[in-house]
Amino acid sequence: MSSSRRRLAVVLATLSCLALVLGCSLPGRVLGELPASPPAPELPEAEGSPPADDTPAPDPMVVTHQGAAFNVYSLEGALVETRPAEGLAYARPNTAQVVGESIYYVGSTGSSLGGVVRRVTSAGVETLEFTFAEAQTSLTFAVSDDDRRIAWTHSSFGAAGVSSQLWMADLDGGNSQMIMESDPADSLPEHFALEAMRWMDDGDLIYAWQATGIGGYILYFGWSSLYRYSPTDGVSIPLVPATEDGSLPCWYGLSPDGGYAVTGCGPDGIGERELATGTDTAFPVLPDQGQQGAAAYSPSGARLAYAIARGNPEDEGGQVLMRLRRGEAPAAIASQSPGYFERILWADEDRMVVGYFLSEGGYVDLLNVDGTRSPIGDGALIGLIRPVAAPSPG
16 A cells, blocks of 8 residues: 555545555564754653652553554563454544553444444453444544443434434443434534544543545544533533634644643644633744644643654654643654654653554554653554552552
């Protein structure tokens, strides 16, 4: 599959029937360096970091998708186990997720449309039948971090545009209810669909009205808007509302407390918005920054990492940038050429797991905040399994 065609599937394959198939046998990685990357900054303690605990949490394990399987790696790069990924052609946020020690994904039948959410553990595969979507219907979902609730959307094209519904239920299918649906009479463009994004710690759900059918050489997945729904009182409030003239999918991340969001929607590259005030802070545009995205906050919310890329399909190159605290400029801590970084997940306050693509497929590395980097495994980065710590004796 050519490099340019692979990028077409990166953006909202939801309703455009684009798919990506990664080969099962990938050649070894290439760790390339872009010239003149700034040195890693001195690292003070992160603001808001929790106090030290005498019992360290177990290291997370890394889940990648490759062919018909999920690979589970240790941070040191040992392959711990494989799990089946039947029916998953291309994984992106809200079609594949790791919660606790479970992997969830949309299993479809030969395309990016239709299917059902499946839960894969070391013990086997469970199908969440109540999420089933018919052929030619897209399915997205988000499972809560406590593994108790799921939200999902069904969206399909018709003569009047996109018909879309947002549902929620307990993980066993109980208390199922539709909480929102599209209205042909509303002011949103016809190509907007509902998409479940993420559950908050207080039980609220973040969802989006999402632009669909976008193609081209677009490297980073994003959302077109951000809304917060409270199941307790049934009220939905806009954090970043969708606009009548059509919002691009350029919101890349939300802080753990929901107070800040990372945006690339303006003309000045990437930046951060304080949602309560609407105040935007733009980050400097660096050389080789043709595109940007993949933003992720550290567990405390103090540190922020994101990726930039050259934006040239014939000469790809990417960097990871990190901002230590608000008010400081981000600095590059890793570079990759050829290829580009496409996803960042924080293992803890000082370590990140980064996924990147070369022309032949995906790879995953461990990246420390001081810029040191080591390989973990092959495949597209899906998430982190966080084992439960063993209870202290006595």
